Amino acid sequence: MQFVSISGQIDQLSTPCLILPVYSEGEQDTLTEAFDQANDGQIANILERGDANGKAGNTLLIQMPASHKTERVLLVGFGERGKTSEQDFNKAASASINALKSLPIKSVCSALLNVEVINKAPQWKVRQSVIKSQEALYQYNQTLTSSAPEAYQLERCEILVVAGISSDEIEQAANTAASIANGIEVAKKLADLPGNICTPSYLADSAIALGKQYDSLKVTVLDEAEMEELGMGSLLSVSRGSRQPAKLISMEHCGGPASQKPVVIIGKGLTFDAGGISIKPSSGMDEMKYDMCGGASVFGVMQMCAELNLPINVVGIVPSSENLPDGDANKPGDIVTSMAGLTIEILNTDAEGRLILCDALTYAAKFEPEVVIDIATLTGACVVALGKHATGLLANNDELADELLAAGKNAGDKAWQLPLWEEYQPQLKSNFADLANIGGPAGGTITAACFLSRFTEDYKWAHLDIAGTAWKSGSDKGATGRPVHMLSQFILDRC
Ligand code: BES
Ligand code: MN
Ligand code: ZN
Numbered sequence: 001m002q003f004v005s006i007s008g009q010i011d012q013l014s015t016p017c018l019i020l021p022v023y024s025e026g027e028q029d030t031l032t033e034a035f036d037q038a039n040d041g042q043i044a045n046i047l048e049r050g051d052a053n054g055k056a057g058n059t060l061l062i063q064m065p066a067s068h069k070t071e072r073v074l075l076v077g078f079g080e081r082g083k084t085s086e087q088d089f090n091k092a093a094s095a096s097i098n099a100l101k102s103l104p105i106k107s108v109c110s111a112l113l114n115v116e117v118i119n120k121a122p123q124w125k126v127r128q129s130v131i132k133s134q135e136a137l138y139q140y141n142q143t144l145t146s147s148a149p150e151a152y153q154l155e156r157c158e159i160l161v162v163a164g165i166s167s168d169e170i171e172q173a174a175n176t177a178a179s180i181a182n183g184i185e186v187a188k189k190l191a192d193l194p195g196n197i198c199t200p201s202y203l204a205d206s207a208i209a210l211g212k213q214y215d216s217l218k219v220t221v222l223d224e225a226e227m228e229e230l231g232m233g234s235l236l237s238v239s240r241g242s243r244q245p246a247k248l249i250s251m252e253h254c255g256g257p258a259s260q261k262p263v264v265i266i267g268k269g270l271t272f273d274a275g276g277i278s279i280k281p282s283s284g285m286d287e288m289k290y291d292m293c294g295g296a297s298v299f300g301v302m303q304m305c306a307e308l309n310l311p312i313n314v315v316g317i318v319p320s321s322e323n324l325p326d327g328d329a330n331k332p333g334d335i336v337t338s339m340a341g342l343t344i345e346i347l348n349t350d351a352e353g354r355l356i357l358c359d360a361l362t363y364a365a366k367f368e369p370e371v372v373i374d375i376a377t378l379t380g381a382c383v384v385a386l387g388k389h390a391t392g393l394l395a396n397n398d399e400l401a402d403e404l405l406a407a408g409k410n411a412g413d414k415a416w417q418l419p420l421w422e423e424y425q426p427q428l429k430s431n432f433a434d435l436a437n438i439g440g441p442a443g444g445t446i447t448a449a450c451f452l453s454r455f456t457e458d459y460k461w462a463h464l465d466i467a468g469t470a471w472k473s474g475s476d477k478g479a480t481g482r483p484v485h486m487l488s489q490f491i492l493d494r495c
Pocket of ligand 3: 270273291350352353377378
C-alpha cells in the first residue's frame with residue numbers, strides 16, 4: 001500500500017472511505033465533530049445509540065448518501081479521549097484496515113493523526129499506521145492454488161495533515177515505515193514457507209537474489225567444505241543429521257564509512273528442527289519449520305537497510321541447517337570441537353540452535369563488530385517464562401541491552417531482560433568436554449545464553465530469544481515478523 005499526505009477540509013474530501021476517530025469517553029475528536037456538523041450530526045446519533053462505542057479497535061462502516069464526495073465513513077475507536085495508549089493506537093490502526101480490506105475500495109483517507117497518543121510524536125503514529133496496515137494486508141499464498149485468497153484491492157492511503165507535522169514529514173516517516181513493513185513481510189514470507197521448500201540452500205539463494213537487487217549488499221555463502229576449513233565442527237555436526245547441506249550466509253550492507261565498525265546481527269536459520277536423535281514429540285512438530293525465524297528476521301532487517309540506503313554498516317549472518325535424526329546424526333554424549341576450539345558435549349541433540357550459533361558467533365569476529373546481536377528461536381523455556389508477548393533479552397553489556405529494550409518499546413516490539421549471571425554458568429559443566437550443550441531444566445533460557453556467552457567474550461553482545469514472539473499458533477498460525485521492527489528501530493537510532 002502506498003501512503004501519501006493530503007490536506008483539505010474534512011467535509012470536502014473526495015474519497016471512497018474516510019477513516020475518522022471516535023472515543024469511548026470524553027469529547028469527540030475535533031475532525032470527527034467538524035465532519036459531523038456538516039452532515040446532520042449522524043455520527044453523534046450513532047454514538048448515542050451505541051452502534052459504535054469508541055473502544056480501542058471497535059469499528060463501524062457508514063454509507064454516505066450517493067451525492068456525497070466522501071462515499072463511506074469508517075468510525076474507529078481509540079479508547080478514552082486523552083488516554084489512548086500505544087497498544088490502543090496499534091489496535092485501532094490494524095482494525096481500520098481489517099474492516100476495509102475485503103471491500104472493493106482502492107483508496108482510503110485517514111484522520112487518525114489527530115488522535116493524541118500519550119508521549120508519542122506524530123511521526124510515531126505515521127510509522128505505526130503504515131506498519132499495522134501492511135501487516136493487516138499480508139496474505140500467504142505461495143503454496144495455495146484453489147484455496148488462494150482473493151487479492152485485496154486497497155492500494156493507497158491518504159494521511160490527513162494535522163497540526164504538529166508537515167506533509168513532508170508525514171511522507172518521510174511513511175517512507176521509512178514502508179521499508180520496515182517490507183522487512184517484516186520478507187521475514188514472514190520466508191518463515192511461513194514449509195521446511196521442504198525453505199531449506200538452507202533456499203535461504204542461501206534468497207540471500208544471493210537480495211544481493212543482486214541492491215548495490216549496497218554484498219552476499220557470500222559458505223558451503224560445508226569451507227566451513228570445515230574454518231573448523232566449524234559444532235555447526236557441521238548438526239548438519240550431519242540431514243541430507244540438506246548447511247549454509248553460512250553473510251550479507252554486508254556497506255552504507256557507512258569504511259572505517260566504521262559494523263553492527264552484526266546473527267539469526268538462527270534452522271529450517272526444520274525435529275530434535276535429531278533426541279527427537280521431539282510429533283504433536284505440533286510442524287511448527288518447527290519456524291525455527292529459522294531468527295534468520296528470516298536478519299533477511300528482513302538487511303533488506304530494510306538496503307532499501308533505505310541507511311548510512312551505517314550492518315552485517316547479517318545466517319547459519320542455516322536442518323536438525324534431523326539420520327544414521328550419521330549427533331548422538332547424546334557425542335563431543336564436537338567448535339571453531340573457537342572449545343569442546344562441547346552434546347547431551348541433548350535438540351539443543352542444536354546454540355551448536356550452530358556458537359560457530360557463527362566466532363565467525364562474526366572477523367567483521368570486527370561494534371556490537372553483535374543474535375536472534376534465535378532458542379528455547380521452549382522462554383515461552384514458559386515470558387509467553388508470547390516479550391522477546392527474551394540477555395546481554396554481556398548493559399548499555400547495549402538498554403538500547404535494545406528502548407528500541408523495542410518504541411517500536412511496540414518489546415523485549416524483557418533476563419539475568420546472565422555467573423551463578424548460572426556451572427550448570428553447563430561437563431565431565432568430558434569444556435562445556436555441555438544443556439544446563440538442566442532450571443533457567444533454560446538463561447543457561448542457553450550462558451552457553452552462547454562463552455563464544456562472545458571479545459565483543460559487546462546481546463541475545464534475543466524469540467521462541468515465543470516469532471510466530472502464532474492456533475487458527476491464526478503464522479509468522480509475526482518479530483523482531484524486525486525492534487531491530488530496525490535499533491539501527492535507525494544509530495544512524
Ligand atoms: N527450536 C527449539 C526451541 C523452541 C521450542 C522454539 C519451542 C519454539 C518453541 C530448540 O532447538 C530446542 O529444541 N530447544 C530445547 C532445548 C532443551 C533440549 C535444552 C527446548 O527448548 O526444549
Ligand atoms: Mn531443538
Ligand atoms: Zn531449534
